[in-house]
Each structure stands twice: as structure tokens, then as C-alpha cells.
Amino acid sequence: AQSVTQLDSQVPVFEEAPVELRCNYSSSVSVYLFWYVQYPNQGLQLLLKYLSGSTLVKGINGFEAEFNKSQTSFHLRKPSVHISDTAEYFCAVSGRGAGGTSYGKLTFGQGTILTVHP
């Protein structure tokens, strides 16, 4: 079983400031890690994913995240945010199955609402 904790329910920042959204997970098996973004009245859209290899992964819209196995974290960062980044962000984890197959049963965190002020 897996669990995900997003440490901040809301993060207000000013435009062009850097931002970090924190995510910690627990799992008894190796995992795949994801960040999704949800704009108002829409479904979730994949920002980036970590499957294997380099621990720093880059996604869309200038976001990146770093997988830290020892700290079981997968924090999301952006060096300079825009008003359009205002949305809710979800961290998610799925356990690796036999042979490295992901079964897609994601466990989501509670979400972090990022509000970018002008």
C-alpha cells in the first residue's frame, strides 16, 4: 500500500517568485511518482512523472521535480511563476508491479492550491 502527503494545503506567492510544492510518500515497494495540475472546472493534467533514471525530471510549463529516495520526497519546483499557474496541484504515487508494470492505480495526495498574486 502507498500513501501520499502534501505538506501544504495552500501556497500563496507573488508573480515571478520561485515556488516549491512539497510531497512525501510512503510505500513498501518501489514506486512511480507523478505530479498533476487541475485548473478550475477541469480534469487533471499530467505535469511530469518519475519512472526511473535521473532523479531530476522536467515537465510542462517550466516545472521540475526531484525524486529523493532517502527522504521519500518528490517536491515540485518552478523558478518563476506566472498568474496562469494558479491551480491545484496533486502529487500521486503508484506501486511498481511485477516486471516493472504500473497498474495505474494512483494514490493521490490531498492537493496543494497554488495562488499566484500580481
Next chain:
Amino acid sequence: EADIYQTPRYLVIGTGKKITLECSQTMGHDKMYWYQQDPGMELHLIHYSYGVNSTEKGDLSSESTVSRIRTEHFPLTLESARPSHTSQYLCASSGRTANSPLHFGNGTRLTVT
């Protein structure tokens, strides 16, 4: 561009009514999912399917049922809606491989009065 479609987007219905939330995808994905999302809460998996005639209950117990008669279609049904069913329901699909992300529909916001 959405390749997974949910209808209706919004539904307000009285207690005791039977409802079906529609979900269709055009990507040929084998895996499909229904998540329930309440404000300020994480998404909870309520149903999933790995292919035609395959359905399983998710991590969160739900009074709803699903069917998967065709690959592209994964409807969710509530036989008798109650106010406790008020929530947003998100449908998703994914391919078979490990690096295949979930594609989400825009959701159905259900209100039961």
C-alpha cells in the same frame, strides 16, 4: 484537446433518482478508472477496469456500479441517488505500459438534493 469525454458536466437531481454518468475515450486504452473528488480532499479511486468485461472496486467504498461492455465506454450508475453522493466524479484512462500517464476527463459535478 480532450480524448476522454464525460457527460453531463453538471447534474442536479433529486433523492432516489437513478443516474448514469457517461465516460468515453477515443485512445483505445485498456485501463479505465473512476475517481471521486470532494473539495479540499484527495482523489479516491472507486472503480477501475483493465479491459472489456473486467471491473473492480477501488480503494473507497462506493454504492455506485460500473460496466465495461466496450473498450471505449465506462459508465457509472447510481441506482438511487442520495445527498451523500454529492461530489465530483472524474473518469480516467491509461495505456498498458508503465510510462503511460492517466488521461482525465473534465469531470461530472453531481448534486443530489
